[in-house]
Amino acid sequence: MGNKQTIFTAQQLDAYQDCTYFTRKEILRLFNRYRDLAPQLVPLDYTNHPDVKLPYELIGSMPELKDNPFRQRIAEVFSEDGEGNMTLDDFLDMFSVLSEMAPRDLKAYYAFKIYDFNNDDFICKSDLEKTLNKLTRNELTEDEVRMVCEKVIDEADLDNDGRLSLEDFQHMIVRSPDFLRWVPVKTQ
């Protein structure tokens, strides 16, 4: 086939297609976007699984993420090393989860991870404070932030342990029609 096929083998493409919410075309398109971030680093041949990672600075400069207050968290959550440096797999994974086709539960799971700043599998008060400050660009006073945190935990915490677990989070998300809005990132 044409030169497109030299980037991935047919098996690789199949595998990607089965594991993400993308079609063949979109995968190739995403690869091109990935490569455009750093043409000198990314090879054009992926058939032998080269170990290439793009640093967070490059990932964070993409238009989708550039102005997002949570860009660093998003990159960290989806990257394998937890520091925002992404392989192509991580990159595809991120776009797959954020695409329109991904089910709500999957999104809820990753949203939870994004809001869980200290990676302890619970959203505690400090995580919430960070979230709020990023969300409102430090517009709220400390008192207000504290109160909002208390109320949020009070509302969503079902087992009264003072922090939100994944179950609490999903429980809350399920009731919110707004959560569908978690559908960013165009694939074009």
Add this chain to the structure above:
Amino acid sequence: MSDETSDREQMNPLQRNRWSAATLKVLSSMPSRAAENKKEELVSNLRGLSVREGMRKLRAMPLSLAEKMEIRRLAFSDVSQKTLISRNIPCYSRLSVYISRTCRHCLFRCLPILSSLQLWHKPMKRLSGRFGTGVLSYFLFLRTLLLFNFLLFTINGLFLVFPQAINPPPPPNDSHSFSWLKLLTGTGNLSESVMFYGYYTNTIIKTCPAADQSHSSTANPQVCAKSQKVPYSIPVAYFLTIGIAFFIICIILVYSISKSFGRSFHVLKSNGNLAVKVFCSWDFKVIRKTSVRLQSEKISTQLKELLSEMTSGEEEKSCLQRFYRLIMHLVGHLTCLASISMGAMAVHYLSEAAIKYDEEYKLLHLSALVSGINLLLPGLFNLCAWLESHDSPSVRVHVSIFRLFSKQVLKRNRKPVFDIARNVLELIYGQTLTWLGVLFAPLLPAVQIIKLFMLFYMKKSSLLLNCQASKKPWRASQMTTLFIFLLWFPSFLGAAVTVTYTIWTIKPSSGCGPFRNLTTMFQSGQLWAQELGSAHPVLSRLSWAYDSLVENPLFLFIATGVFLLVIYVHIQVVDGQRKIISFAAVLKKNLNNMEMKEEATKSVYISLPKKYMAALAENYELDHGLVIKELNPYVNEGYVRTIFKEWGTITACMIKRSTSSGENKSVAYVRFSSEDEADRAEWAGPHYIGGDVEVRRVVSPRVSLSHFYEGQFRGMRSPPLSLSLDHAFQWVWAIYCKMLSGWMMSWRNKQLLCTFLPPSFSPSVKNMAESEAESGFRKLNEFYSVTVSGDAVLLMAEMLKVFVEEAAVRSQKQAESEDCDQVDIEHFEKILPQLVRSSSKERSYVILCFYVVIFRHMCVCTKPQRDKATCAHGV
């Protein structure tokens, strides 16, 4: 939790490479926890499914791409050669996937475009971001008014102004000299334009002007002859246009009132959604820098509003302070009343006097006085409001709106207090004038449109330049309802009554206007109908319609009746919605109290005699285990684990400590890998674990309710639970019926729950009562095409949960009263008649269905504190 750490320990040997902690957690929370090797279990699970299903499951797993690909390799390696084929064969399914994908794309694309098509979409967003929903509600109201005026203008322009403008009457003989004063008083040349009543003639326009100008040779004579038969009578057009326009506006207003009532109740429901606001309000689609800033502005304003609403109204005041406040209020109100009445008297006196003056400029005195009062009184009212210093800005707006309103009624005045109250009143006042005046100046809506347009930009820029966001943010959830209601009740109804009165009884001016020579405006319609009936037999039907529709009091009476009925039904529906919402809130609260946490939220522990287990096992995969009650709270999982290790492999062990109540006992759950092991462990008792304990043998179906929801949301046709889609639809149908009929109150008496069930409830009934069941299934098939919202399904499931829990509690009580410490199926049978209240004929099989359904779900809850809680709620 310690239970997790133990899980993690278990899995450590299995994880070949870097499985993150979160992944482990998710894996451990998957239903297939029993197996030793998670990954292999996962793989074999996937193998059990069809390729497509398996792929879908795999995609939805929260694993990294590399892990997914490995699992895929393991699970589908044998089919991977065929993937190309298998992917290609179901062409239609690929097509359907493609179509659904495109539809979603389109939907997500179109939504923002559609919303941005609305007038002033962007400025509104900016305003609401900076100033909150209170100010936004003002601008929304302004937009609504604009649309009303546009409608009125279109109707008037099409049917009244346009026909008259293309057939101008002969110009008046006396030409007026132009003067600026006349622009203000509206006399002179201006009164001879389409803008005013006096310009319209009482002629009948022939729709074929060619005939008039006797050019009939060039025009098609036949057409002209025909069209001459349909004369366009200006007076009738005038009369009918205004009447119909008012009627349409009235309908729209009533409709929007009932709609916004409903909406504001929904808002009430979402009172406690701070958490949702925090986590879900960020729109990840936004990528432009300015919009990102706007969005965070908006979110912080909304958060502040929510917060202030929650914290307000809690301060206690001393007696003296309250007295002082009361006096202040009294003084404030008295001052306002006094100033209003003085203003009213002045206006009245002057208007009497003004009529006597002939000179034009004297006419302006009245206007000058009114405007003067308008300017001065607001300051006074502001002062009063400051004295009173209401705690909630929302209350203040209400108070000042009503105060202003009383003033408005007494005299045609304008308003005080800067913020929303004043501006909205200004709008309503202007609109009332438009509606009043439209009878005599058909182009008034156009003037109003221009005014509103200018007003919007003026207010917007002045707001952005001069004002700062209100110090006390508040949420204007029900403001719009109030505004529209005010617009309807005093403003529109007042104007409509006045106009109707004028049309019906007052003698129109004999000098000019379309109704000269008539005793009332209404007469024009009568005359027209008679003429039509006699002159054109073809159109006699029309005149008959006119006679019976407009003149016949019976029809008016019936129409009003129908109208009121519709309003009443609307109110009832809204009321029903409100009740269901409050009921759902109560339900949610109870459920949240009752819900066990962690695993327990998802699984049901059933303690039942051994002979029934086999029946249960037919329908579900079961986990076998023990529940240990009355456990010493200092015992930890490791200890319990070591004790029970003797009898078999323990796949899970967790301890739930009682958080509430003074009781210092905890409950443990131990799960064994097989049925035998669990049995042996039970028979080995009595156990002694740091004190006397009570051990019960339980099973729990592996399918949990949360998966049941999942199935619903993904639109699966065959959810794992056998109590599933078909029941769901029937429940939803029942809920819907109830909602409509507004009988929600009876829901609170839980014993009525069962009456909602359609006779044919479960497939197992089919054998017993085939005919009924079949009709039920037919219904069911119809319902399959119905889309059910996620909320409805949730509600339904929650109702079911309540019911099952109720049954559990009752049977437990029954067991207690019989001094048994084990709830048995017999007890359940005994309490069943209490739950099922139906006629004796139906009873037998309703009981049977319940028996099947509930027994499957029936559980004796494991936690002592939970038992207490449910007991307290129940009965």
